[in-house]
Amino acid sequence: MTSHDDQLETVARIMEDTRIAVLTYVSPQGALVSTPMGTQDFEHPGTTWFLTERDTDKVRAIEADPRVNVSYSSDAGWVSLSGTARVSDDRAKLQELWDASAGAFMSGGPEDASNVLLEIDGATAEYWESPGKVKAAVELAKGLVGKHTPDMGDNDTVSL
Numbered sequence: 001m002t003s004h005d006d007q008l009e010t011v012a013r014i015m016e017d018t019r020i021a022v023l024t025y026v027s028p029q030g031a032l033v034s035t036p037m038g039t040q041d042f043e044h045p046g047t048t049w050f051l052t053e054r055d056t057d058k059v060r061a062i063e064a065d066p067r068v069n070v071s072y073s074s075d076a077g078w079v080s081l082s083g084t085a086r087v088s089d090d091r092a093k094l095q096e097l098w099d100a101s102a103g104a105f106m107s108g109g110p111e112d113a114s115n116v117l118l119e120i121d122g123a124t125a126e127y128w129e130s131p132g133k134v135k136a137a138v139e140l141a142k143g144l145v146g147k148h149t150p151d152m153g154d155n156d157t158v159s160l
Contacts, residue, residue: 007158010077011045011125017074023050023118024069025061025085033061037070037118040097046160048081048120051094051102055114059087062118070120077130077153083122083160093117122160129154 066084098110
């Protein structure tokens with residue numbers, strides 16, 4: 001049995017290894033909409049920060065219905081983080097998280113009122129820890145040629 005702290009460490013490692021996450025939110029029409037986002041920071045897997053511009057369909061949708069999912073995928077595995085989002089005007093936090101990548105995708109700077117933060121408050125994270133590319137390929141081959149069920153890594157859901 002894996003401890004809660006070990007599970008959180010696994011989730012954090014996968015999130016840290018992922019360059020671009022996918023944020024999914026509910027549109028005003030009730031459709032699920034996904035968009036790539038660069039994770040700026042997370043203090044703990046349960047609190048994740050993104051930068052965005054205020055005047056977007058994404059922000060309007062999240063203000064109307066804050067339920068979100070953020071998915072992460074790296075060589076270390078996959079994470080599906082479920083929770084809620086809120087728009088934040090915290091200028092100090094925005095300044096702290098602003099970097100060259102933000103400047104490349106957003107107009108103005110951290111002092112520009114049109115730039116805001118999305119703070120994701122994660123409730124749960126389902127993760128699939130990858131055994132690594134070579135081991136996964138071997139396990140898959142064993143499963144294809146025999147009656148062996150491949151060991152494709154650990155999977156669990158952890159409360160945040």
